[in-house]
Amino acid sequence: MKNIIIFSLVFMFSATLYCKIDLVTLPERDKVQLTIYNSADLTFVRETRTLTMKKGANKLQFSWANTLIDPTSLELFPLKDTDKIAVTDLYFPPRITGLGIWNIVSQISGKSPCEINYFTSGISWQAYYLATLSQDEKTMKLEGYVKVTNRSGEDYENAQVRLVVGKIHLLDEIATLARRYPPYGRPFEPKPLPPTEPGKRRDVFEAKAMLAGAEDRVIVKQIEKEGLSEYFLYTIEGTETIPDGWTKRLLSFSQDKIPVMNFYKYDESRFGKNVFRFISFKNSKSHILGKEPLPDGLIKVFKIADKDQHLSYIGQDSTKYIPIDQVVDLNLGPVSDVKVEPKLMEVKTFNYQFNAPGRNISGWDESQTWKIKVSNYRNIPAKVEITRKFPHQYWTIENSGEFGDYKQLDKDTVRYTMELLPNATKTFTYKVVLRWGDRQY
């Protein structure tokens, strides 16, 4: 649907009275560029249109009924003869929604290319990934896709598409501004209400996106990537036509043989009594990645199941944004083929203190001896990370057995990291002495 309509109106001025002469042109879009953000419902649209100017005062009417354009973002400027064409003001006439008129004073007549910029809501994009682990789970193939969905009410034909990865700061939702009338509100009225359903748009988008595979292009387009400020900009080669209501999926990159590390985490404060499986890799050159940050998105992880390249599905995770050179930990959920079993073996109390002889206990020490059994039931090696938290910061510890790499994380948290061979078990013990009451001082 073409909902954006532009009329160039020419008015003749005689003294202070003016009379409308005629509608002169209905300029088509020559070029359009969409810069779509993924952290907010926002698209920056740049259109180039050729306007026909008359010498003197010109009026250009822009209307956008049934679209989601933010009228406070509208901007018009000439691309040529910038010293001869002046855009003086933009006004929103009374009691008409979705319409603005620019006043332009031109010293020349004829065709003139102009740029019209505005923000719209309703166009979104999202990254998602398909990962395929090799049979030995030592390497992974990672395919990154971008999906663009247009629900803006406007068709964009042959548009250059740019996607922005980054977290921008907005004061008002563009969708709220698009619905507001008058465009800048009324004098002394309260500001527009904050967004009410922040999660909604994404759900709609995802339901839509699931149907999207059919629109894949035969020719794989290149996506050019570059950093700007704190953001990353993906520019899709050539142009795209995205009619209202449609979704497009494009391949962003594909990389095979990325070395990965399988590891398992046991942390009762985060995962309860389950072992969670993680796949870790680094977004770096050493992992044949690291050309670009990886935008946040859903990642589905498969594994090659047999020699005939059949697949088995492992799980999925929503990844965070991953800067270049950062380590990625994909959380694939709880597993039962790696087990961590802590067992409290002994409790002893000693060093009792009393307020006065024969009176109440004011302090004591408590020693707890824990035996931790770590089992790898898989036929590939596993790295296991065990995090233990103590009730407070007054403690001392003694480790024994195959406890691997030990590290104090903060005042009351310690971590053991160890590697297990296929179908192997390791056991270690720690004895923590906790000081209670007056024994803490």
Added chain:
Amino acid sequence: MKKFLILVAVAVLMLTNLSIARTKLVALPERAETVIRLDNPLYTLVEEERVLALQKGTNQVDFSWTGVSIDPDSIRIKILSHPDEVNLISVSYPPGENACIWQMYSPSPYEEKIRISYLLKNIDRLITYKAIADKDETKINLQSFLILRNFSGEDFQLAKILLDYGETYEKSVSHEETRQMLLVTKSSVPIEKKFTFDARKLPWDPEKVIGNVGIPVTYEIKNEKKHGLGEFALWSGKVRIFQDDGKGATIFLGEDNLNFTPVDEKCSLYVGDSRDIVVTQRKIKDIKINVRKNDSNAVILYDTDEIIKVEIENFKDMPSTLTLIEEIPGEWDIEETSHAYEKEDANTLKFNITLAPKAKETVTFHYHRRNVR
């Protein structure tokens, strides 16, 4: 819509009191020059000039309005053509009417130009800004716009629209019309880009957070002559910040409210969040020392011994400066810090950490809180 009415009645006889009959209509003067002055963000002043056909003697000028809201106490009149000869004798307000009556004395018949000023409600302005940063983010081009919102009930024919600086526009403005006008353009205004981790507001451990912890990025602008500004205070308003992409186009970086900034003061604009700097903060020691007890053996006073460790990773291939804001409540003494800090106030420490490209930096500070009860 004509909501104002000026009637000039002439009473050639001496008037004895104010309970006069407002008699015959003499002229209905057209509005001449009109000025809408918007330098006060809360009140809009309208000044309009009219030419009155005054008779010799005492004239009664009736100024009334319907469908608009004006503050009657704000109405002022200035005699322009013969200020030494024509006198304003009195002003009276008839009961139950939106009107005022001026009694004017004219020594001879004059075509007298007067200026009426009043505060009109439901008409105001907003200020908005557009900033375009260069590719290195060292300077911006700054445009400011005046948005006139006229919901006053009045249509203005060719009124002069003024703020306290910038362009003056002469425009017709209808009731319920909104008009955006470019006020000022300033190019190459220097900016300073800053990253701030405020430990009072942001999560300490990004591992425990779903999604990324963004480190706020701000642009700091100084409203001073040296920086191409400094001629006038910057009014509060929304700023939309763009950046030149080096290919003849721009990308939108974010928006923030610019707070009112007097000349020579700084303003800070929150643009967006960086996810290429990761801060992990942990308390690695927190114990009670110097514990003192009362007779019932309850702890009544103690000090603490605390250490905080902050790991900062810069994944950017550019050097950056990160401001770290830390809070220590109550009384305290610093034992040792890995980096220099500034004391912002009694409870706030500020570290400015320079980060090399792709580098990791660890900040630790060891302190005692004193006399905790």
